[in-house]
Amino acid sequence: MIQAICWVLIHSLWQGAVLAVAAGCALAGTRRSAAAVRYRLLGGLLLLFLAACGLTFLYELYLAGEMGGTGASGNTAAADALAAGSGMLRRYCEANAGWIVCAWFVVAAVKAVRMAGGWGYVHAISRHGHTEAPEQWVRLVERWAGQLQIRRRVRLLESRLVQAPMVVGHLKPVIFIPLGLITQLPPDEIESVLLHELAHIRRHDYLVNLMQQ
16 A cells, blocks of 8 residues: 555656646647636646546556566667666665655645644634625625526625635635725725635635645
């Protein structure tokens, strides 16, 4: 199992690099396309990366050992050198798989702690320091949510704990805006902000961002 996880990590480097190039090409080739098209392309590449990691894990866990001795004969000198180099890399990784996975686990643990801090912040702003937004804006958000075919109830709250507008929650989404922002900006700018946040809810961005993390 440790060996399989180690090789997933090693192969994810070149797989991620290939998909990063593909993402760059997708962005360059769709500059005039709708934002939804680019969003779906990048989301598809993310899922493709996850699928590649999963397939690599299954291959290393069940098939790599059975196919390890099926090398071709009559190779050229360059191919022999490449095979020797890959053999050295494989032996090194197999000998140090535990340390490689341990290093990855430490980094993942640090990321997990940062995520926990983010969840703590979300929990704090969801429980304290917020008030209901003015009724006219609440009704406007409800009407726009219906037009965007958002079937979940969307709440609009003002919070003294946020520095910028944000959406929290997937099943029960809440739009938090900084306290006093509504009175500081012209109505058309507030409308743009609220539509932007509703678009995040419409695209399930909160859930997608959680999966990315």
